[in-house]
Amino acid sequence: MFKSGNWQNAIDVRDFVLKNVTPYDGEGEFLCDASARTKHLWQLCLTAISEERANNGVLGIDNEVVSGITSHGPGYIDQEHELIVGLQTDQLLKRAMKPYGGIAVVEKACQEHGLEVSDRVKDIFNNYAKTHNDGVFDVYTPEIRLFRSLGILTGLPDNYARGRIIGDYRRVALYGTDRLIEAKKLDMLGLIGPMTDERIRLREEVAEQIKALGQLRELGAIYGLDLSRPAQSAQEAVQWVYLSYLAAVKEQDGAAMSLGNVSSFLDIYMEHDLQLGLIDENYAQELIDQFVMKLRMVRHLRMDAYNEIFAGDPTWVTEAIGGRLADGRHKVTKTSFRFLQTLYNLGPSPEPNMTILWSNSLPEGFKKFCAQVSIDTSSIQYENDDLMQCTRNSDDYGIACCVSFQEIGKQIQFFGARTNLAKTLLLAINGGRCEMTGKQVLHNIPELKSDLLDLEEVMSNFRLAMKEVGRVYNDAMNIIHYMHDKYYYEKLQMALVDTNPKVNLAYGAAGLSIVADSLSAIKHAKVQVVRNEAGISTDFKIEGDFPCYGNDDDRVDVFAKEIPAYFNKLLKELPTYKNAEPTLSILTITSNVVYGKKTGATPDGRAQGVAFAPGANPMHGRDKSGALASLSSVAKIDYKDSLDGISNTFSIVPKTLGADMEQRKENLVSIMDGYFSKDAHHLNVNVLNREMLEDAMEHPENYPQLTIRVSGYAVNFVRLTRAQQQDVIARSFFETI
């Protein structure tokens, strides 16, 4: 029924897409509204969501059963109306325990909601089973612990699941579990001796994967579906993909668990059924609406503290939409439009985290539709497909977490949160001591000769400090991923990835704009350190003007470009677990607020405790030449030095984009074309009114679905803490004079 190709001989979904996809050049006029069934189901979801909010953010917790692929019986929203079935537990929004990341976290999360983990589970995980968290802390060095506690390294996935790995969920629809098991068994036969550590580990991993595929088949059976065979209709294709994803989020509670790039794949089945008259457009939209509805209902059990780094209870079900094929055709399909249409049919939402793979050669109709969706919902983000394709050599990739390239089914990624570069700069100024506590952190940093800062001297110390921080960071990452593989291996996701894939090690850095502005101040103005009796910097006196990052001014932008390049180079020199390739991101998620709290005054004039700018954004209020100059500054950071992604958030009031919708769409398309043709990597687009956000702070109940984008992902504004809300509002809304 489909065009033949290598996909029939080997597990090769890309080939199937290449041979069968129908690129669509038109506009969105064919799209349908939500059906009555969909509306009915969504209403039930909205009610559950509002109960959840009223109940301190958690509707229910299963404190008896440890979550796994087949741990729970079937769950429904309202079975007779559901075209796509499957919930994580037997009840909508009820959260499940996944203690393999760490039992203490699960106990805490339960207690925060007035529950105790059942005695049986407590007994097992405290007395018999070992967790990822146990493993990591058995091995952590005193140095790593110190870096963690002082906030030089934060958000490390050492007490929660690392996530980021994307299973190729399309494989289950295309091949069925039987064929996938067969292929893995064949791989296993090839994994012969000598039985080195690596080889033994890999054999064990593949064995786990095979078991997981068997369990996935069982999960199908729980819902009366036969996943052992390929999907045979559009409805089955969507259902098979969803159940595979569901199996992953039943087994794991990774910080970010992306969906991949399923829309152009699913479109092939849609087109097929539509051509044969088996379904109509209304039904096709219903399938996608109901699929997306289910993705919006994914929940993980988290402690409140987790919210500080990853605000708003995100799950990062990131779906990459659009982009081009290596043969020059684009991958925009009608189902790309259908995914975006869910933001109208079900209203705006942070999840799934829809990411447009933007190429200047995408069809105009699609570009304008995306712009319109951004203006209406602020729920989508954009990444540079031209840049990623030519740098990473693949046209079949998804976005892991917020902004990171990941070739689907061929590569995976080890997530590593981030380090604080602004604080690292302060270590360089304080002889290696922490500016907040006075503790000696680094031992090889000379005291500065003069308190009137000299760029050469500061840079020389800063380089030493970056090297030391990089070394400790690398140690922590190797330990974390070794232990995660050992105690909390992602067996289902890895079953949907080639055996022994390429691994990227995803480091991250925060505080880049502060570092750039600080170095600019030191170079172009006079900066004098103010120290306390212990000799620790408490403030900086600045005399004279200096250019700030965000004004398209090379005198300072050069620092924003060179620092990540240098740090990345340092990281690349260090040995990695599983020979992973180091990559760096300039990304903060919402942790820019926490970072600010943990960082003393900096030489750019930022006071102690003030929030960082998110991701690679310039500090707010310092970009004085308007939004595009700010974008141009960020575009100068070289993607090759930060292959894990360079996140930029662009917030603008609708009026500033133009007088009417037509102009706004046109201008937003021009902005994106311009930004990405400058080889920029990522852009979050918020089109919002300040008044609306202020009102939403006071009356959250009126804005249950208000979505805003923050550094690589979208969140429900009303689920942010008050400090985070204030930070978002204070940050530059670009309003022209």
Added chain:
Amino acid sequence: MLNVHSIESLGTFDGPGIRLVFFLQGCNFKCLYCANPDTIAFEGGNPYATEDLVAMARRQQPFFGKKGGITVSGGEPLIQAKGLIELFKALKEAGFHTCIDTNGSLLNDDVKELLDYTDLVLLDIKQAQEERHRKLTGRSNARTLAFADYLAQRGKATWIRYVLVPGYSDAEEDLHALGQRLKDMHNVEKLEIQPYHKLGVHKYASLGWEYALSDVPANTAEALLKAKALFQAYVPEVVIN
């Protein structure tokens, strides 16, 4: 060399498409409602070399799309017409769309030459009736209207901008008077009604000036629509900005 008050890289109300806007320092008017009073004084501002401004335009070119380009505004840019000739010549050579936002009070040989390199003029007419113009700006409107005639005679593409100030420029006679002036000017492509707002008022306090229109309310939606309908009888395209 130009004396620049500030630069806005994302101008969306200053000509077609996305504009890089150079706000020049200094104005020969002192309109009661001026939203940029800090650009009026001739002191202040920062000197910019032509090459630097052209380089800035080149860097921003990718954002311009099919329609965008560079707009000079102010203050009153034509006061620096000599410097602008050099800038616009260079910009035109580089293939940019150029635009001037002016109060039309200066028409000398430099200005005439500058218009050779100008693709579009945004002409701010504050009031078509002389007496009421004086009240609003402290000056006669004769020069501005002559400027409009000159543009018409040259066939220079022009958008008229008109701030609708309640009580000062929103009477029906005001609108008809302006419409009458414009109706035979085939170079006028568009009229932009600019709603009156007080967003610049805080700047008056920091300049130590008094804001004379504190009691003037914002336009009502009806008033804006009515003005639009009225102008449509005279000008091919009327928009509310």
